[in-house]
Amino acid sequence: MAKISKGSLTVEQARTLPKIVLHEHYDCSIAPDHVLGVGTARGFNVPDQFKKLWLEAGNDSLKRAFAAAEYQKWLNAHASESLTNYLEILWDQVLPTLQTQDDLYTTCKQRIDAAVEDGMIFLKLRFAPQLHRREGLKLQQVIDPLQQAVSEAPFPVRLVICALRHENGRLGRHLADAVIRNPMVSTFDLAGDESKFPGVLPWWAKQAKRVVAAGKQCSCHIGEAKPITDADHDALDAIGCTELGHGVQGDPRNKLCTVCFTSNLVTHVAASAERHPIDRMYRDGRKVSIDLDGTLLTGTTASDEYVLLNQTFGWGAQEFLRCNLNALEHVPLRHAEVRKLKRRLEDVYGRL
Ligand SMILES: [Zn+2]
Structure with a gap:
């Protein structure tokens, strides 16, 4: 591929670029059919x-x-x-x-197949198992088929379990237990409506601390609709949470912000592509990664996001590599596997 100038990257070329995606919701990435x-x-x-x-x-x-x-x-x-x-x-x-084990397994397999086509080399797929109990499945019965699909993936995929802001510590404890006991679940997350439910980190943080003590990760959706308060920053620092879902409203403590460009446009967090803060964040030395949120309701793919960043801000090999290396720091794999991914990223982007 010749040097990528502004507006020159095609979707076909973008699909060949290796990508690490940390922030994608399983239920927002189901095939429309x-x-x-x-x-x-x-x-x-x-x-x-x-x-x-x-x-x-x-x-x-x-x-x-x-x-x-x-x-x-x-x-x-x-x-x-x-x-x-x-x-x-x-x-x-x-x-x-998405309320039966068959549907959960099949759709997760389909999503992973599509992610391969999209050039992903690592994916964290997040979901809230408590939302899949309408037909009587228990939490573990929801997790099992997804864990099965992920364990059969042709590239490393890990699951993230999300607690939701309007919930409470009792459910949070069950979810944290599920993160700790399931081998393909790497991370405990807090998601949900930040505007309607601000300041609710304490009950989640208490459980996240247990997850971290058990050797797993945590991440938190925050700084999407409103700036992060000092109290929330302190709570995140206390549990060692350094991966933020979005963070586009500003993050003075420079944690990783998993930025979902098109999702932010769809939900009107940014008024237009040109006014989206990702380029400014990158130029200011903030840690950002290129993420998706989902594909179904946004109509995007990871490759589409790379094309959009190339068209809007002229991003090319250097920016794409930096963002992937930022994400790589949060990939929950063994050192040897992380090194392998790093070599692949440096090799491909270094040749562009
Ligand atoms: Zn999200």
């Missing part, structure tokens, strides 16, 4: 026009792909109107289709 197909077959809340398209497509794969693409366009448009819509889509359209 699964949500539409299962939603239609089981009579969930899929709008009638898309149910009709899907049923008319029958077994015709081209027509099915068209129906799924139309449905995803609608999901993206609806989700981008407001955070309320975004969460509503997740709750009403997506989560109902």
Whole structure:
């Protein structure tokens, strides 16, 4: 590949670039044909026009792909109107289709296959197992199929369990226990609506501390909608949490910010691509990585994010390598495996 000048990177080229992704939600990265197909077959809340398209497509794969693409366009448009819509889509359209062990396993396998095509060489896939109990599964029964799918992946993938801000310490304790006892779960995270539930770190931090003491990691969604307070910073420092989900509102203590460019545009955290803070953060020497949040409601991929960064800010080999090396510091693998990933990154980006 010739030197990457501004606007020159194509999606096909971007797919060949090795990528470490730390921040991606499993339930926000489901293939649209699964949500539409299962939603239609089981009579969930899929709008009638898309149910009709899907049923008319029958077994015709081209027509099915068209129906799924139309449905995803609608999901993206609806989700981008407001955070309320975004969460509503997740709750009403997506989560109902992810309540059986078969569906959990199959969709996770599909996601991993797509991640390979996207050039990922390491992926942390996060989920909140408590959201998959509508048909009676227990927490461990939710984790098992995902753990199985991840253990069969052709590249290293680890799971992250998310507690949610509106929850409490009792559930947090069960989730932390699940992180500690499951070998393919590397990390305990706090996610959820930061604007509606600020200042709730103490109950989560207490459990995160146990997770860290057991040799696992923690990360925290924070600094997405509002700046991080000193109290929250202190709580994170006390447990050694150095990986922030987003952090785009400013992080004076320079932890790793897993930045999700398109997601921030969809949820109106940034007014436009040009005004997104990632380039300024990078130039100021902040630790940033290029992340996804998800693919379904944003219509993006990791390769699309690289193209967008190239088009908007002229990012090329140097910036992509730096961001991947930043992410590599938080990859929960053995030293030898981390060194192998580092060599691959330096080799590929060094040749560009
Ligand atoms: Zn997230």
